[in-house]
Amino acid sequence: MSRFATLRFERQVAAPVATLWQAWTAPAARAIWASPAPSVTVEFLEADTRVGGREVSLCKVEGQPDIRCECGWLELQPGRRSANYEVISSAGVTQSAALVTADIEGTDGGSRLAVTVQLSSLEGDMEAGYRQGFDAGLDNLAGVAERTMVLERVIRAPRQLVWGAWMNPETLPQWWGPEGFSCRTKRIDLRACGEWVFDMIGPDGTVFPNHHLYGEVRAEDRLGYTLLWGENGPKHADAWALFEEADGATKVTLGMVFSTEAEFQQAKGFGAVELGQQTLGKLARFVGAG
Structure with a gap:
């Protein structure tokens, strides 16, 4: 043996x-x-x-x-x-x-x-x-x-401020989404085991139902959540966001594991990387660092 x-x-x-x-x-x-x-x-x-x-x-x-x-x-x-x-x-x-x-x-x-x-x-x-x-x-x-997509952006603002803009139910819907998109919230609870049920509304008025289920939430460090296609719909991806201090700025890393390779390729095809970077850009502007 x-x-x-x-x-x-x-x-x-x-x-x-x-x-x-x-x-x-x-x-x-x-x-x-x-x-x-x-x-x-x-x-x-x-x-x-x-x-x-x-x-x-x-x-x-x-x-x-x-x-x-x-x-x-x-x-x-x-x-x-x-x-x-x-x-x-x-x-x-x-x-x-x-x-x-x-x-x-x-x-x-x-x-x-x-x-x-x-x-x-x-x-x-x-x-x-x-x-x-x-x-x-x-x-x-x-x-x-x-089938994982990773987005990174250094935001010239303290980590406490960036985390607060993300995890405040009043402010998150104000900046979330690509350029020209807005959010219409049905329910929002940004704690562990909480959820955010909302519609993303495109520039042409197209409505995209979303449902985020929150798992782990570690203050000013990271959060994990599941993305569903609409309220209680099928799972689209598992996601996480990391917040790292970087010489007075904040490095934000957003990761998503898509449920299937086909969904990953479809997301890449319609520009999910660029749209995700636009979202992080809106966050930067919201905290006065854009």
Whole structure:
């Protein structure tokens, strides 16, 4: 029985480095690709993606004890490298500990991800399970990254001000949406487990029903939400927004994992990147930084 193993995995991903990095590290994206099989449900209990922060999740399979995974971030070099420890336990018994390092680099066709796992099995032989779990998870990750859209903008205003304009139910509808669009709100509650039901109204009067369901909300740090096609309609995408302090300014990163590759391509086709940048531009102007 092997107690120690070094496992290596590599994936070529048809997505830019910045997009792959968000898919690898953003909690909203990790929750999508983390499950190694359809029979496994992954529930995230906490997630703090900063050096010194940790992530705790439960892997659930019907009829079996939950498996607890604790991940602690040791190194985060955006777009380049991450390192974290990972401790797996079940029913209060620690089964394994591992050091996971990931290196990302750009390629002609997108990105290359190389992951090394230094594994110590404390309860039985965990190597085969780790190989299977990481192989499946990284396959999922590649698919998620390839239908993820990432927008970034540095806004010359303090993070508290930018966060306040986003998370205030009075101000969010005033700037949300591309140039020439307006919002008509039905219900709005911008807390965790809250929602925003609204219509986007285009310059020609076309109405686009929207429904945002809010998950995680960490003040002045990040929020995660689900986009539905109209009130209680089918899911369109899982999204997150990150707010990072940048020498007195605020770097805003908006990420979206579309539900299908077809929806991702359709969104790109009608100019979602440009329209999203217009939305962030309106936010900048709203806080007096445009």
